[in-house]
Amino acid sequence: MEYTNFMSDRVKTMKGSAIREMFKRMADPEIISLAGGNPAAELFPGEELSKIAGKILMTSPTLALQYGTTDGYPAMRECARQRAAKVNSVTDDDAILIMTGANQGIDLTAKAILNKGDKIVVESPSFIGSLNAFRTYEAELVGVTVEDDGMSMEGLEEVLKSDSSIKIIYTIPTFQNPTGTTMSLAKRKRMLELASKYDVLILEDNPYGDLRFSGEDLPTLKSLDTEGRVIYAGSFSKILSPGMRLGYLVAPKPLAEKIEVLKQVNDVHTPMLTQLMCVEFMKKYNIDDYIAKNRDLYGKKCACMVENMEKYFPEGKVKWVVPEGGIFLWCECPTITDISPVVDRCLEKKVAIVPGSNFAIDINAPSNMFRLNYSSATLEKIEEGIKRLGEALTEML
Ligand SMILES: Cc1ncc(COP(=O)(O)O)c(C=O)c1O
Incomplete structure (x- = not known):
């Protein structure tokens, strides 16, 4: 059955986020993801929220379920x-x-x-x-x-x-x-x-x-x-x-x-x-205390990523600006026009990064940039991930 003819013009040419597509490939537990935009799961207040959810469902089920x-x-x-x-x-x-x-x-x-x-x-x-x-x-x-x-x-x-x-x-x-x-x-x-x-x-x-x-x-x-x-x-x-x-x-x-x-x-x-x-x-709870913990952790993770980028990236081949907050680091490789082969090589080395074309107005135009996320991986994984990325960049640039 061919379904394209049934689809609205609006969705016919639409593509899903390549990052979400990448998530599907990342079922492999050996892959270190520096690709997503997930916050640090290690700080989720799971215990506190589980007690809160239980109490709400016990005491106010109608409010919660209506x-x-x-x-x-x-x-x-x-x-x-x-x-x-x-x-x-x-x-x-x-x-x-x-x-x-x-x-x-x-x-x-x-x-x-x-x-x-x-x-x-x-x-x-x-x-x-x-x-x-x-x-x-x-x-x-x-x-x-x-x-x-x-x-x-x-x-x-x-x-x-x-x-x-x-x-x-x-x-x-x-x-x-x-x-x-x-x-x-x-x-x-x-x-x-x-x-x-x-x-x-x-x-x-x-x-x-x-x-x-x-x-x-x-x-x-x-x-x-x-x-x-x-x-x-x-x-x-x-x-x-x-x-x-x-x-x-x-x-x-x-x-x-x-x-x-x-x-x-x-x-x-x-x-x-x-x-x-x-x-x-x-x-x-004071949500600002919880946010402060996240902020501190992201500061440490960002510093760890930058330190390892300086150590493992080929010298003079990658440019970046160190962020003052948030969860992303953006890199440019001025000596090449298309980062896709590096992204593929990274996946072979079991580290995931996102090519810049994903964030472009014209997603089909090649990009020499890529995005890194430092919030979700642990410090050890950040170091190992950047080392693998550095090897791929050294091989390919
Ligand atoms: C810039 C920006 N806006 C909005 C969102 C969506 O946030 P929410 O999870 O609240 O839908 C994101 C999520 O990554 C984001 O990066």
Whole structure:
């Protein structure tokens, strides 16, 4: 049976994330993965959450197992408001919506704003999950280069000037995925000026903002926004657990109302059990202490990765910028045009990395870059993984 003819044009040419595909190949326990974006499982508060879940199901089974409201359980919305308010000025003009991961928030924001053929400005490179969401709405992705201090503002102005139909910019200003870079304060202010000048919205995606292990925190775009142009996507995935699928949007009320309707269609509401678990966890424990443990561990893991890159990578053949937080390190190999053979050689050596093409606007164009993740592997595995990667790079560059 041939199914392609039954498929919508929207999905016919779509490809799944190569990272997810790689996960399937990584069933081999000998493979060291520096490829995914998983937080450190060794710090998951499994015991605490198991007690909390048991108590909820014993004492409030109806609340946990019954349908809930689409915008989120009120106490969970308050938890999200508290997290958002730590870095943002959440005003009476904003609504908070609990999302099934920030991913859903980004997807539904795109659905609420983009018509087929609309252009959306994105960082180049950017997070594949969001790029794929924009692709499903048949939007045209307009990439603007990411520099060491965030998106190029000259590039952004050029793009906005050239097309007055652009409605929205998508950005991950802090510890960007995949580059690990952070947008400078000057650029944050400039982006807001440009958004105002060319009358566009900004979707600020900030799942890693709490994970700074060196340098100074910078204000979010949302906190600098005086015109209600920023829709802010937050997540509990990297500060509590990705499997609980808890994220949120802080959005101007008129937009939030439409996004809520889309969520109703999409999944009715985010599971009540994990919302209740998060509320109880935040009541019982200081989540900032838990986040601080993650931050410290990621600082150590990042330092270990960099130290071993300096030791094992062929000298002068690989460039990188050391991140100040988050979970990713981005590398460029200026002497080659396509990293794919190195990625394949790495898999033979049982270490997985992600080629830069995955995060590109044109996924078919070759890339000489690759992304490394340091949050999920242990220190020993990071050292061994970087050693194997170093051997592959030395052989092939
Ligand atoms: C930049 C970025 N945005 C959003 C997400 C999705 O987060 P969530 O698990 O909350 O859906 C991720 C996950 O890796 C990410 O890297």
